[in-house]
Structure formats: C-alpha cells, structure tokens
Amino acid sequence: MAQRSGETDSPARTGEIWVLGATGRTGRAVAARLVADGVAPVLVGRDAGRLRRAAEQLGPGSGVRTVVAATPEATADEVARQRPAVVVNTIGDYARTALPVVRACLPGGHYVDLASDLGAMEQLAALHDEAESAGSTLVTGAGFGVLGTEAVVARLCAGRPVPARVRVDALASVAVEAGRLGEALAASMVDVAATGGRRYAAGRLVRTRLGADVYRFTLPDGVAVTSVGAPSGELYGARTASGAPDVVATSMLVPAAPAVRALLPVAGALLRVPALRRLVVSRLARVELPASPRPREHTWGHAVVTWADGTEREGWLRAGEAMDFTAAAAATVAQRLARGEGKPGAWTPATALGPDLAVEAGGTFVDG
Numbered sequence: 001m002a003q004r005s006g007e008t009d010s011p012a013r014t015g016e017i018w019v020l021g022a023t024g025r026t027g028r029a030v031a032a033r034l035v036a037d038g039v040a041p042v043l044v045g046r047d048a049g050r051l052r053r054a055a056e057q058l059g060p061g062s063g064v065r066t067v068v069a070a071t072p073e074a075t076a077d078e079v080a081r082q083r084p085a086v087v088v089n090t091i092g093d094y095a096r097t098a099l100p101v102v103r104a105c106l107p108g109g110h111y112v113d114l115a116s117d118l119g120a121m122e123q124l125a126a127l128h129d130e131a132e133s134a135g136s137t138l139v140t141g142a143g144f145g146v147l148g149t150e151a152v153v154a155r156l157c158a159g160r161p162v163p164a165r166v167r168v169d170a171l172a173s174v175a176v177e178a179g180r181l182g183e184a185l186a187a188s189m190v191d192v193a194a195t196g197g198r199r200y201a202a203g204r205l206v207r208t209r210l211g212a213d214v215y216r217f218t219l220p221d222g223v224a225v226t227s228v229g230a231p232s233g234e235l236y237g238a239r240t241a242s243g244a245p246d247v248v249a250t251s252m253l254v255p256a257a258p259a260v261r262a263l264l265p266v267a268g269a270l271l272r273v274p275a276l277r278r279l280v281v282s283r284l285a286r287v288e289l290p291a292s293p294r295p296r297e298h299t300w301g302h303a304v305v306t307w308a309d310g311t312e313r314e315g316w317l318r319a320g321e322a323m324d325f326t327a328a329a330a331a332t333v334a335q336r337l338a339r340g341e342g343k344p345g346a347w348t349p350a351t352a353l354g355p356d357l358a359v360e361a362g363g364t365f366v367d368g
C-alpha cells in the first residue's frame with residue numbers, strides 16, 4: 001500500500017487486514033467473507049484456543065494467522081507494532097473500546113467498525129480532522145443498519161437540494177446462531193434503552209420518548225412489519241447522507257409490543273446507573289439463544305425523503321439475511337481501504353465509498 005502524507009517517517013505498513021473479535025459472530029462472518037474473496041485476514045482475539053478453532057473453521061489453506069491480545073489496549077499495542085493496513089473492529093461496545101485501537105491505526109492505517117449506536121459514531125466523527133491530516137480513513141457503522149439505510153438516502157438525494165425531512169427504517173431479517181447472546185450484543189441492546197429516544201429536529205439532536213414513534217407498513221414483498229423509533233446509528237447515517245435538519249430512524253430491534261414499549265423509559269433511566277448497566281449487560285450476555293432461521297426472506301432498508309416544496313421520494317434496499325449483508329459490507333470496505341480507495345477522514349460507509357457499496361455488499365435498490 002502506498003504511504004500517505006501523514007506517515008512519511010514511519011516504516012511501511014503490511015497489506016494485512018486484521019479482524020478484531022474474530023471469535024465472535026460478526027468477526028467470524030467478516031473473516032469468512034474475506035477468505036471467500038481471496039484475502040487471508042489476521043484473526044485477533046483474547047483466547048488462543050478459540051482463535052485456533054475460528055481459524056480452523058475457515059478451512060485448510062485459508063492462510064490466516066492469529067494474534068492473541070487480551071484487551072482493546074493490548075490490541076492497540078499490537079496494531080501499533082505490527083502496522084496492518086486495515087483493522088476491522090467487531091468487539092462491540094465501541095463507545096468504550098474503539099478509541100485506543102483507532103489511535104493505533106494513525107497515521108496511515110485505516111479503521112472500520114460496526115458501531116450501531118449514536119454515541120460511538122459521533123465519537124469517531126469527532127476524529128475527522130485528525131484522521132485527515134494523518135492520511136487515515138476511519139469508517140464507522142459498516143453493517144446492515146447504517147449502510148442499508150444511508151445508501152437509500154444518498155441515492156434519493158443525489159443531485160438534489162438538501163431535503164427538509166428524512167425518515168429511515170432498518171428492517172433486518174437475522175438468523176440466530178445457537179449460543180450465548182454475548183457481551184457485545186448485550187451492551188448494544190442495553191445502550192439503546194439507556195440512551196432513550198432521539199431524533200434530529202431543526203438540525204439538533206433532541207430527546208424523544210423511546211418507543212413513542214411506531215410505524216406499521218407493508219414491505220415491497222407483501223410482508224407487514226412494525227418498526228419503532230430508535231436512537232441508532234441509522235439516525236446519524238441518514239443525517240450525514242442527507243444534511244436534512246429533521247431526521248427520524250426506526251428499527252425492528254426495539255420491541256414493538258405496547259406493554260414493553262410502555263416500560264422502556266423507566267428501564268432506560270435505570271440502565272443509566274453504571275453499576276446496574278454492568279449487571280444487566282453481564283446477565284443478558286449469558287442468555288442462551290436457540291438457533292432459529294431468519295424470520296423473513298428479505299432484509300429491507302427504507303427511506304422517505306421530503307423536500308421543502310412538498311416533493312416526497314421513497315426508496316428501498318433489498319438484501320438477504322442481515323448478517324450476510326453486514327459481513328459483506330465490512331469485508332468490502334476493508335478491501336477497498338486496503339487498496340487505498342478511501343479518502344482520509346472519518347466517515348460512514350456510503351459517505352466514504354458511495355451508495356453503490358450497498359450493491360457490492362449484496363443489496364438491490366428498489367424504487368418506491
């Protein structure tokens with residue numbers, strides 16, 4: 001990989017793509033996709049035995065090597081020492097774990113994560129100028145929810161003035177693998193409730209009552225679904241892709257049952273107490289999930305964009321199983337960054353590499 005302005009005095013980087021959290025669901029899926037694309041990633045994790053098993057699952061001849069690092073800080077030390085071209089972070093709890101790893105990628109190395117919470121994405125966005133002068137590309141939200149909705153928004157807005165309003169709906173269909181829910185996913189779920197409702201109004205992020213915005217609609221394939229407003233990364237992606245002052249994002253990950261929604265504000269307030277949050281995350285992480293197939297054939301990203309003159313445009317992105325799309329999205333971003341195709345700075349996936357990235361990840365745009 002060519003050196004960039006920010007790293008002229010540093011030794012050359014390897015061309016390697018590292019996958020952090022490589023023993024987890026997302027990490028294994030991203031690594032498998034990279035191997036399928038002919039790239040041998042480096043698997044990084046905190047347990048040598050689990051890492052070896054993850055490497056074996058990729059098949060003989062996959063050419064992967066492993067790096068054991070017990071914490072995000074130890075991982076950052078290895079990244080700084082071994083200088084991979086790209087780091088894909090799937091360890092989760094990004095608002096608390098991402099920064100040391102990101103800083104170890106600078107200057108010149110690139111970073112990709114699958115954050116889906118606003119706080120973590122805004123934290124990464126705040127590093128834009130630093131990453132730009134270091135010649136590094138940081139991409140946050142490289143998974144279904146953010147890319148699958150912001151790509152539709154970017155396509156609807158292309159060549160038009162900044163719209164007045166945007167709503168995005170992330171309608172994932174996910175197959176569940178048997179096993180523990182795990183800390184990363186547990187932390188993501190708890191943080192949605194703890195953050196409470198959010199939307200952009202007049203260009204500012206404002207509080208709403210979590211569970212108050214409920215949308216019922218029929219998908220292009222005829223399936224009826226319910227989606228609930230969420231303080232998710234999709235909100236940030238849609239705002240960034242459109243520049244619209246008013247933005248709402250909904251997700252099927254927030255429970256739609258009225259009785260549960262009624263409890264969300266109280267549960268959220270309790271989960272903001274750090275000790276209680278830790279307890280709930282660790283209990284939830286231990287929940288054993290049975291295997292189940294994806295509930296619907298398709299995953300859909302949906303956007304409705306409204307301009308000041310009343311013009312409204314609607315669009316969809318159709319994909320298959322959501323984790324397959326997510327793994328393909330993260331693996332594709334990593335490979336493109338390794339080829340030097342990213343512009344320096346901190347971005348969401350479609351703002352870094354264009355909305356057709358969603359097509360490269362297996363999606364199909366369907367006009368509304």
Ligand SMILES: NC(=O)c1ccc[n+]([C@@H]2O[C@H](COP(=O)([O-])OP(=O)(O)OC[C@H]3O[C@@H](n4cnc5c(N)ncnc54)[C@H](OP(=O)(O)O)[C@@H]3O)[C@@H](O)[C@H]2O)c1
Binds near residue numbers: 022023026069090115
């Ligand atoms: N944006 C999207 O569309 C999207 C899609 C899928 C997932 N995600 C996000 O990606 C994250 C991962 O989810 P997942 O379901 O793959 O979780 P998971 O199966 O629990 O995997 C997490 C991995 O990270 C490792 N890990 C956890 N905490 C760590 C720490 N403090 N230091 C070092 N390694 C650590 C775990 O290692 P051990 O094996 O040692 O426990 C495991 O390998 C979650 O935040 C999830 O919300 C986002």
